[in-house]
Amino acid sequence: MSLSEADVAALVLTVELAGLTTAILFVLGTPLAWWLARTRCRCKGPIAAVVAMPLVLPPTVLGFYLLQAMGPHGPVGQFTQWLGLGTLPFTFAGLVVASVFYSLPFMVQPLQNAFESLGERPLEVAATLRAAPLDAFFTVAVPMAWPGFVTAGILSFAHTVGEFGVVLMIGGNIPGVTRVASVQIYDHVEALAYDDAHALSAVLLAFSFLVLLAVYGWRPRAVHSS
Amino acid sequence: MTALQLMLFGVAMLFAQAGFAARITVAAAADLKFAMEEIVAAFRQANPADEVEVIYGSSGKFHAQIRNGAPYDLFFSADILYPRELVQAGLAASEVIPYARGRIVLWSATLQADKLTLATLADPGITRVAIANPRHAPYGRRAEEALRAAGLWETVRPKLVYGENIAQTAQFVQSGSAQVGIIALALALNPQLARQGGHWLIPEHLHTPLEQGFILTRRARGNALARRFADFMQSPTVSTVMRKYGFQLPGE
Numbered sequence: 001m002s003l004s005e006a007d008v009a010a011l012v013l014t015v016e017l018a019g020l021t022t023a024i025l026f027v028l029g030t031p032l033a034w035w036l037a038r039t040r041c042r043c044k045g046p047i048a049a050v051v052a053m054p055l056v057l058p059p060t061v062l063g064f065y066l067l068q069a070m071g072p073h074g075p076v077g078q079f080t081q082w083l084g085l086g087t088l089p090f091t092f093a094g095l096v097v098a099s100v101f102y103s104l105p106f107m108v109q110p111l112q113n114a115f116e117s118l119g120e121r122p123l124e125v126a127a128t129l130r131a132a133p134l135d136a137f138f139t140v141a142v143p144m145a146w147p148g149f150v151t152a153g154i155l156s157f158a159h160t161v162g163e164f165g166v167v168l169m170i171g172g173n174i175p176g177v178t179r180v181a182s183v184q185i186y187d188h189v190e191a192l193a194y195d196d197a198h199a200l201s202a203v204l205l206a207f208s209f210l211v212l213l214a215v216y217g218w219r220p221r222a223v224h225s226s
Numbered sequence: 227m228t229a230l231q232l233m234l235f236g237v238a239m240l241f242a243q244a245g246f247a248a249r250i251t252v253a254a255a256a257d258l259k260f261a262m263e264e265i266v267a268a269f270r271q272a273n274p275a276d277e278v279e280v281i282y283g284s285s286g287k288f289h290a291q292i293r294n295g296a297p298y299d300l301f302f303s304a305d306i307l308y309p310r311e312l313v314q315a316g317l318a319a320s321e322v323i324p325y326a327r328g329r330i331v332l333w334s335a336t337l338q339a340d341k342l343t344l345a346t347l348a349d350p351g352i353t354r355v356a357i358a359n360p361r362h363a364p365y366g367r368r369a370e371e372a373l374r375a376a377g378l379w380e381t382v383r384p385k386l387v388y389g390e391n392i393a394q395t396a397q398f399v400q401s402g403s404a405q406v407g408i409i410a411l412a413l414a415l416n417p418q419l420a421r422q423g424g425h426w427l428i429p430e431h432l433h434t435p436l437e438q439g440f441i442l443t444r445r446a447r448g449n450a451l452a453r454r455f456a457d458f459m460q461s462p463t464v465s466t467v468m469r470k471y472g473f474q475l476p477g478e
Contacts, residue, residue: 072336072402089403090354090387172387172398173359190287190362 007200009176010184017092017180018160021099025107025156026149028100033111033152034137048112052105059102059165066098067170090172095180098170099160106155114148115141151215158211161204248451249277251297253288255304255438256393257328257365257410261471262302268463269455276451284391286362292317292443299446300455304328304392304410305364306439319447325459326473328436329411330368331425335400340424344376344432347385347406355385356398356407364436365392369408371433411472438473 003011036048054062069076070088077087088094118141126136142149164182171178173187181200188197254262259282266278281298288301289308293315302325303309309322332342347355358366366388373379387403389395392410396419399407414425440459446452458464465475 067401067403086353087403089401090398168390172354172356172404173390174387187359187361190284190290190359192286192290192293 003199003203004196006175006179007181007184007196010179010181010200011203013092013176013179014161014181017095017099018157020096021103021160022107022153022157024096024100025103026153029104029107029111029152029156033108034115034141036108037112037115051108054102055105059163060169062098062102063166063169066094066101066166070094070097070170089170090174090178092177094170095167095178098166099163102163102166103156103159106159107152110148110152110155111145114145114151118144154211154215158208161207248275249279250299250446250449250452250455252278252280252300252302252455253292253296253298254280254282254302255285255288255364256282256391257304257412258282258302259393259413260416261412261467261473264467265459265464268467269458272458273451273454276454278451278455282391282393284358284363286364287391290362297445298443299449299452300440300442302438302440303364304436304438305367306437309439309441312441312443317444318441319444320442320456322439322441323456323459324437324439324476326438326468326475328365328438329430329472329474330365330372330408330428330433330436331411331414332406332428333396333399333409333414333419333423333425334406335419335422336402336405338423339406339426342406342426344372344378344428347373348378348381352405353385354387354404354406355382356387356389356395356404356409358392358395358409359388359390363389363391363395365408365410366395368433368436372408372428375432415470415472 032051036044036051067089068074070080071077072081072087080086080088088097122140122144123133123136126140127133131139162182163180164186167178167180167183168186171180171183173179173183179187181204185197185200185204188194188200252262252266262280262282266280269278270276285303285305285308288296288298288303289312292298292301292312301309301312306322306324309318312318313322331339332344332347333339334342346352357369358364360366360370370379373382387398389398389407392413395407396409396413398404399409400419400422408428411425411427413419440456442449442452442456468475
């Protein structure tokens with residue numbers, strides 16, 4: 001039982017996709033989570049609901065809408081074509097866009113929880129010490145919410161690795177471009193290549209166990225430090 | 227009779243009902259999507275009490291699923307090799323019954339496909355070509371064979387996107403995300419797809435014939451409805467539908 005070149009390529013691609021998605025989510029998700037944690041706006045409820053929707057929606061719904069929107073006749077597709085970028089389905093960039101939507105709640109929710117648990121006090125203290133809001137955010141909020149960032153990053157990464165339905169619908173199964181590990185396993189099973197399916201599945205099984213171990217192993221220390 | 231006994235009796239009756247209602251599940255290759263709907267509608271008209279449920283997918287997937295005990299009574303494969311293997315494995319309740327021979331075509335929703343040839347796929351203007359996954363979809367395997375036979379495989383390969391089955395492949399093309407696809411003639415002849423442009427028939431000598439066959443699975447042994455449905459497949463009504471969708475019938 002060993003991994004073929006194609007399996008390794010699929011794993012590498014999966015890690016690239018999950019890594020890039022997580023990086024983008026840190027950039028987009030942090031301000032969003034911060035805003036959700038602190039706003040008193042009445043629109044908080046609807047926006048929090050939209051962020052959480054990928055938790056509930058079947059991936060096929062997301063895949064279908066993305067395919068429609070990013071195809072040559074959809075609004076996003078028209079825009080990317082106007083920019084001279086072509087269309088996003090069947091491209092790595094398309095998968096990244098889909099994954100950002102798909103994993104958004106896994107980034108925002110842990111961060112929001114971490115920010116909410118800080119309370120007003122530390123930032124008020126920072127303000128009295130004449131720290132500007134942005135300064136206070138980076139020197140006070142981020143270090144204190146650090147465990148939240150670790151959890152959010154790990155979960156976003158792991159959830160993207162576990163993506164399947166959306167990729168199957170908008171990926172087109174191209175080796176080295178959109179054929180991620182989960183799709184590769186599906187292909188192995190369909191082709192009755194059970195040995196190959198076993199090898200790759202075992203890798204993902206070990207990976208997900210280690211990830212969850214890291215998340216749950218982190219928690220007690222997080223509680224301890226706060 | 228206590229309330230509990232009454233309830234259990236009711237539940238038992240429900241199960242008994244389910245047991246007696248004649249109902250079969252058919253696993254059909256995705257190229258049959260439109261033809262099979264008409265066939266089932268005709269069958270239901272003649273047998274209004276019977277339920278026929280059809281699930282569409284790639285033949286390779288169904289083959290794998292039946293080996294693992296999937297609850298299908300009949301299996302219509304786009305490649306006769308899969309049902310043959312199931313017969314050899316003792317998983318069938320009938321011989322393999324050939325029902326059609328399929329063809330592959332070039333189809334496009336954006337280009338005039340009847341003016342295309344395989345060589346057109348090498349044009350730099352064509353950036354994405356959809357085929358079904360050759361590993362487990364018979365139409366995908368024939369598409370690969372035809373591209374290799376035409377000496378175009380290495381040129382076209384970087385443009386290929388792979389559909390999970392032939393219906394998803396057609397959907398990739400229909401949405402315009404792939405400019406051209408190699409799909410089943412049976413799908414290209416469906417009015418909805420035919421309206422979006424013609425097709426170009428890929429010469430049959432470029433690939434091994436798409437001999438299609440079906441079986442009753444072991445689970446359907448002694449199932450009268452499954453047997454009746456299998457017999458219905460040999461009827462003139464079905465032959466008319468199959469011809470309409472571009473299938474050649476056995477012996478033609």
